[in-house]
Amino acid sequence: MQKYIDKAKVLIEALPYIKQFNGKIVVIKYGGSAMVDEVIKSSVIQDVVLMKLVGFKPVLVHGGGKDISHMLNRLGKESQFYNGLRITDKETVDVVEMVLSGKVNKSIVQYIQDNGLNAVGISGKDGKTIKVEKKLVEGVDIGYVGEVTEISTVLIHALLENDFIPVIAPIGTDDMGQTYNVNADYAASAIAGALNAEKLIFLTDVEGVLRDVEDASTILSKIRPNEVESLIKENVISGGMIPKVQCCLEGIKKGVKNVHILDGRVEHSLLLEIFTKSGVGTMFF
Template sequence: MENLKIKSQILVESLPYIQKFHGKTVVIKFGGSTMKDKESEDSVIKDIVLMKLVGMRPVIVHGGGKDINNMLERLNIEPKFVEGLRVTDKETIEVVEMVLAGKINKNLVNKIQLENAESVGISGKDCRTLMCKKNYANGKDIGYVGMIEKVNNHLLRSLIDNDIIPVVAPIGTDIEGNTYNINADTAASAIAASLKAEKLIYLTDVDGIYRNFPDKDSLISKLTLESAKALLDEGTLTGGMIPKIQNCIESLENGIDNIHMINGNIEHSLLFEIFTDKGIGTMFTQK
């Protein structure tokens, strides 16, 4: 009986959020760290389909670094990184595109459709959705790594308007037709800004931003743009927290009003974050 009361309370609590976000676009960055097992991936897919069924308009941008590394290893190509960016020569970009736009993208589309929702997988090359220029790491040439210059969102809007969930592989192109690997976090941020999304959600393998990682009691539930910058300037953040908060600050500066960072490996974390009062991760807001 107690479980029934808890479940009914959650349903009632979710109602105002369902009403508030009906018809709103939400961009979800589905990282490789949350694709590490079938259960986590399936849970996220079910959450996204439910969001669609209650009237939200989800867009998925996915990564897949681990799968890329596995394929490179099978092909006896050693992965190389400079300042967190994958060094992508001509041989590597072919593997990256094959894994991201082929294997991972179509696998996610298939799983969504098994939950009886319509989905189409694209890469940023389709309809020139992600137009890039060559990116450099502090002046170092790292190959076919792209920096987004423009998002042409008409294909995405067409899919969304036709009740189809777009799944985007972060592969871009330039005016000469070259193919580029794009950081998935950056691609999700640019797409969310272009679509004027209500929310941008980063699914990661940590619960959110910790003031003193990995102290669980130091999880920060909410940060404004100003307080996020102040926290970064304090110099107390360690390890992986720094690039995560930097990316959220950049996304806020791109004009996105609400950004969430949550642990995608927690079952139904998406639903808890969006449809409950307390949430489950760290929320970033303009003010």
């Protein structure tokens, strides 16, 4: 009997959070780096499905770095990065679009639909959702890498109103209709800002922001916006974590109330973060 009472307690503990987020938009950026294991992938999607069924409005934005690198490798091309962003020539942007909008996007849609809900996979091209211009990093041209200039929320709202879970691949177009690769972290924070999301969560392949990447016990569970620049300068934060923390800041600046980085490799880390008092991962405040 006790175990049933304990189960009921877990549900009751979730009640205030279910109330708080009822009808609210939660943007989840699912990093390609954390999409390696099928069991974990399915647990992440189950959490998203549960969020939807208890009245949240989840919007998924995904990456796919590992799949892109894998496909480029098969084509005999090496992946190169500059400050954590992929250097993207003409051939690479074609591969990026195929992998992100095709394979990765549709596999997430299928997982959601296997769990009984409806999802629609789009890229930022559809409905002119993500408009970009060429991004220069410290003045350096790294190819077809887009900087988000505008988000149109029309299509996303249309999907949400019709009870679909939007699944968005971070591909953008410029005024000339040229296709660009957009770092999924930037896409997610821009989308969260434009949607006035209540919460923005980055699911990645580490426990959170770590002081020493080799040591999980050095996790920074809370980071203040004014600490970010010095953490990057001191090289504590590097590679793919740079755009992520910058996007956390962006999210906060745009008025998103809760911004978190979570370990997407841990089963149900999303549920733990959202429905319990236990703080997992790194929170920005």
